[in-house]
Amino acid sequence: MKGWxxxxxxxxxxxxxxxxxxxxxxxxxxxxxxxxxxxxxxxxAEWIRVANVSEISPSKAREIEHQGRVIAIFQVGEEYQAIDGICPHQGGPLAEGPLDGTCVTCPWHGWQFDVVTGKTPLGTRVKQEVFPVKREGDEIFVELP
Ligand code: FES
Known part of the structure; x- marks a missing residue:
């Protein structure tokens, strides 16, 4: 094979x-x-109906469970905020913690989270997942992945 x-x-x-x-x-x-x-x-993602507006107030959050995931829904002013409802410290129920402005305090040991951003003053390594919320009439929906 010439040439090869x-x-x-x-x-x-x-x-x-x-x-x-x-x-x-x-x-x-x-x-x-x-x-x-x-x-x-x-x-x-899918929008899940989580509550009627009468079931949530600025002093009373609501906790729901959907497919093994716990979500805490808060009312801040006229808006609603949804955050992962399980405290990353030791699993405390964030929906049962007191809300001051946008800051919820875990009822078990006092870790705090901003329910709008999920951030905590503890540092940047810990951040709660937050979820989009919408209101349609008297019903509140959370978008879950
Ligand atoms: S479980 Fe929330 S601060 Fe400990």
Missing amino acids: NKTTLADQDLGFLVLDAILELEHSKKEVCPTSTQGIEKFM
Whole structure:
């Protein structure tokens, strides 16, 4: 085979290997990400009805459980705020803690969280997850992932 040398063959082999790898990757993407929305739906958030407005007041939060997740819903002024209801310290129920402005104090040992941002004065390593809230008529909804 005049004109072909070892280097050229090696380059061609490498080229085919790369092409095979690309085709294999494209094929595996189709299997992992089918064109149906079935795989995507489980990652979509959903709005969950959590309370009637009469069930929450500035002095009375509400705790709900949805699919093993505990959410605390607070009323701050005319707005409603939702936060992960389990204190990261030792699992205290944040919905049972007193609310001062936007700051809730865990009833068990006093850790504090801002119910709007999830932040705590304890530092930046601890932050409670917060969730979008909307009101429709007399009903309150929280968007959960
Ligand atoms: S469990 Fe909340 S401060 Fe300890």
